[in-house]
Amino acid sequence: MIAYLIRRILYAIPILIGVNLLTFALFFVVNTPDDMARMQLGIKRVTPEAIAKWKEQHGYDKPLLFSAKAVGSGKLTDTIFFEKSASMFVLDFGYSDDGRNISREIQTRMMPSLAIALPTFFVGLLIYITFALLMTLFRATALDIAGVALCVVLMSVSGLFYIIGGQFMVSKLWHWVPISGYAGGLDSIKFVVLPVIIGVAGGVGSSSRWYRTIFLEEIGKDYVRTARAKGVSELRVLFRHVLKNAMIPILTGVVVVIPLLFMGSLLTESFFGIPGLGSYTIDAINAQDFGVVRAMVFLGSVLYIAGLILTDVSYTVVDPRVRLQ
């Protein structure tokens, strides 16, 4: 198990280097440091000296990938790519274009993101699985067909609609909770309720239907027939036998997102004005702030890989057959 984890973590390093190379290439192939400087400085103050100064200040005065002038390992390390990437592996993301420390920004924005994402995730999972179990229990009846039809309709509705419509209905018509904004501490609850409800509602269709498919597949298996031949009731078959086995495929899709919850949700956060990482990302995209985007990409990849490893570990919990080697 330990050996397996170490191997997986070691394998993450080339992946992260790849991720960095890719983002790096995306930005610099079309956008040279000179262009960046020009954009940041504004049209008027562009002089060769100013550009050079800006590049030096922001660490863009080195070669991109390979430094022919340097000696030894410096050929690779004395470059923009190395300077900008290496520090990220110790989670030091540097400064954004407006001069703020990105790491600190991420720390403070993490909480609001989690305050939305965690409840959405867990409440959602509970509701989806319950709904799917109900449909499975009443399979091939009118109830099941209606449930599936509802799921298909719900998953055909744009996610934007849930947000816009939900926000409008609840806040405008009934004045229950504020439309947007955020506050720390206990106050956060009233800001969180609406985004969570909308987030959960947005996933009902696809998730429940997917879980139902998994349950139905399990319920057709031989061990279920054995359980029935023992005289086990249908409800007990579902909860004691099917649910536990179905957790294996369900976990594959679910556990991998848990670490990514830190990243927040782009849409929800920007609609509801929540100062989390999702809205931070969107702002960075709109402001074309390379430092922040690259930091978020790196963070996202790290979390994704962590999610993959976590998925493997979670198998050992639910599936006795899995021993990681």
Add this chain to the structure above:
Amino acid sequence: MTELLKVEGLVTRLRNGARIVDDISFHICQGETFALLGESGCGKSVTALSLLRLLPDSVQVESGAVRLEGVDILALPEREMREVRGGKMAMIFQEPGLSLNPVMTVGEQIAEALELHQELHGAAAHARCVELLDQVGIPDALRRLGEYPFQLSGGMKQRVMIAMALAGRPKLLVADEPTTALDVTIQAQVLQLLRDTQRQNGMALLLITHDLGVVSEMAHQVAVMYAGHIVEMAYREKLFASPAHPYTQKLFAALPGTGRNGQLLAAIPGSVPPLHDLPKGCRFAPRCDKAWELCHEQAPGWTTQEEGQGVRCHLYATGDAAASEKLNVKSETEKQSEALIAREENISHFTFPVPLLKVEDLQVHFPIRKGILQRTAGYVRAVDGVSLSIPAGRTLALVGESGCGKTTVGKTLLQLIKPGAGSVRFVGKELIGLKAQELRKQRAGMQMVFQDPYASLNPKMRVAEILEEGMDALGIANNSDKRQRRIDELLEQVGLAQPVKWRYPHEFSGGQRQRIAIARALAVNPKLLICDEPTSALDVSVQAQILNLLRTLQQELSLSYLFISHNLAVVEYLAHEVCVMYLGRIVERGSVEEVLHYARHPYTRALLSAVPRIDGHGAEVVRLAGDLPSPANPPQGCHFHPRCPHVMPVCRSEYPDATDISATHHVHCHLYM
């Protein structure tokens, strides 16, 4: 004896109409074993599931009554039916590997049944679980209770299934092909266990099987099913002594076995009719060589004869002149056999000095990787020093249980798997280490027929394209005219009509597919065919067709076969020489006569005695304990010693060398050193 279960006029059908089980009636007495015998698709499993009302959603019971101790259980509400399931009536299934819940421990699964039917909880349930596991012969029961199914071998899992079924103290145990997925030695253990528990508990057993051998060992009464009907029912002795229905007669005749060595098997032509397109009259009529007009027009009724034998056939309907005349017709195969024997005699005295294929010390080891850097920590010795040679025109059989490495040998000879060491010389030319170009030239000489006819033909290619592929790759019959003629010729050789070549594999039955697979191999004019269990996925009647075909082809084309099989009866029918494999090594070799009739190695003997025979029981009964060990970690010394009844101290430390019993008969055993 009191009547325990009575089934009357049971009809079970698909929701969209087709009847799978059509008007079946039988009864089972207390303590009796009733066997339901039939080929795949005849409706025997659906009958069993109907009794417990465990049918899948797409199938339902239409009419009939199933009385268990006088109560019609088809009319019971679901709540009461749950009491019956696992309580009065328990069931075990064909695939023990799939039938246990993989994420629950063995103990939990047995305890569940105890809780439901015996109201046992906690410590009492635990104690009873241990007792049950002991009863079904699982050693170290206490530890096994906490284990998961994947930690048990196939035989063990089936024992656990039986323990679970016994937990509710059922009056009737329904066993649906309980040993089909198991190796013969394990099958013998499980059948013994079923007999023992039946004797102890006095329960009745409904045994569903396709295997006449199993029936002959187990059953008191037998019902033969065909296409949804019971066509014959009798006591075992009566049925085996004088089968009445032409189908039953053919089933016996189709079985390869002793005393029929020179003759062709009596294959039943054609295949079972599909459910949605059943013949109007007798359902067997299209395949029956005794059928006349009446059979094709009118379905026969049930005729009862002496000693409780009943049959559904016009031959036995009273007062029909045509019937008695037909009873004595000599069948077509008997005539063909005579011709074949005549031809075989002409060549059987030939001597073959140079072997076509000579394999020496072949090794295939698969690495096991471990640790952070995935270093090789050990090897699975799938094939560990196998040597054999096949003369031209002869058949060598490679016999062994699953996991012994026999299939790996076959694939390695074809260079589909790279061997670790050893030499494969084909017509004097070394194949190992050949360059791809060179190897391609040799490929035409050796071809393979695979086990699963459903996986061995690409579903997206026409028959003609399938047959053409090899010729194309190896540059045989290069112009298209020649090639088409060759395809027609091949199809004729394997007994298929020519228009078949424009069709796709899904339109064919298992037997027909296997014919196509044989034709594909023959297309490149090979000298040696490697047949990997070519009939194990087929029904007995179809198996006979394929075996006959293989035999005829050997005659006509003087082919050599490497015949890989676990079925000793089939081997006896087809092979000239036999090698017995155990855990990657050959333990005994010799002519078919020597190995199968004068076996020396304890494993060979156990294998032979484990095979259920239809002609009464085998001479000596050798029951093997335990399972096949893992080839990743074979036992020290002789691989067989942990299971061997004659084990000596030397067996635990040294692997025995070959001992020559005769010029052709060799055995690896310390008993003969």
Add this chain to the structure above:
Amino acid sequence: MMPVILWTDALIFLLIAVGVVSVWWIRRRPHLMLPWQRVAKSRVGMVSLLVLSLFIIVGVLDTLHYRAALPEKNNGQTVYSPEVLSVFDVLAGGLRSRTEKTYSAPLAAYLYAKESLETTDGKVMRNYPRLKFGGAHLADPERELVGDVVKRGVVGALGGLLVGGLFAWLVGWVRRSLPKRDDSGQLCPPYTLRALLITALVIAAFVGTVANLASVYHVLGTDKVGQDVLYLSLKSIRTGLVIGTVTTLVMLPFALLLGVAAGYFRGWVDDVIQYIYTVLSSIPSVLLIAAAVLMMQVVIEKHADWFETAAARADVRLLCLCLILGVTSWTGLCRLLRGETLKLREMEYIQAAQAFGVSSFRVLTRHILPNVMHIVLISVVMDFSALVLAEAVLSYVGVGVDPTTISFGTMINAARLEMGRDPMVWWALASAFGFMLVLVLAANLFADAVRDAFDPRLNRTESAT
């Protein structure tokens, strides 16, 4: 008139060609027809296909682009208008040209906002002005509007029914009069045909109503600059379809080639391909898309001279969006195909081929590819709706299509800002969501029918009997 073939047009034509060829190919192969016959048996599947095909017709009409010739000539050479129009624009000419001043509600005769109006006697009043086109034929809208709408609606519905019925009768007549072929028989069973007929008639009536009303009203109102919302919604269809189909078209070769190669060759090929798709899938897709789109924007801005017309520029941006979406979304399919190929390569028919010494290329093309095509097909139809929905989200985030391209996303984005108005401007938003819902729902239902017909795991019971 000068026909214009934009990049996405070319790809759509390619797609249509591929579609036609595969239909011809499949019709001649009964085993390939089999699953499609199962699709044809599904009532829901066929009805949703009918609805989908309506969308597709609109989309294809909107793909045939041209530039109109201007009346004046330059040195004897014809000068073409810089505006690129499509055949659809011509057919919906009225909808396109009848623009109002600003917002107006569906089927309204008055503008949404009050204006200072000069009455005949010279006084200035603030009131809702009449629309230039919507309900312009009415003398007194307050009194006549409802009656006129109902009347026109009913007439339109009847007209639609009549045309639809005639068409159905014609189809039936042609079918009956064709010589009966005995091989394949009827594709659709009668109950499916009945459902299709009913749907077709309902659609005909509906289209008739809308068409009749649209000639004098703005059926779905107008937007901020007075454009007809119905027109915008219909124009958005093409964008949605392009995103949904062209994306898969560009991604398929990658996914197919790499997935199958990784599964078949294993070893270092597998390692490299797995590395590539793990890297790609570990980047949060929105970020990757955003980064790529931003970069693309920079390039396009730097090289404005590459494009002759605004339409061409918007089109290239749309195409780039498809490419980017394709690159970020191929990993899922690639992984699926790799897994399937790993299973297939152990199949006995592949080993039989290897025993003949058949080359890897031939094994891949003749044995593996045909046997993974069902996975490709299922994932293509399943992805379609997800992509249509994704477009709206991306356009909202600001990394979607060009702001000048009419799409559901840009419609929603523009309309969202007006939610705060009182009374609410709801129609643009509702139309965009409504059209999208129908399109995606139909696509989802059709995808389900296809999956049910093609997925071998779901057909277990059928094959067992």
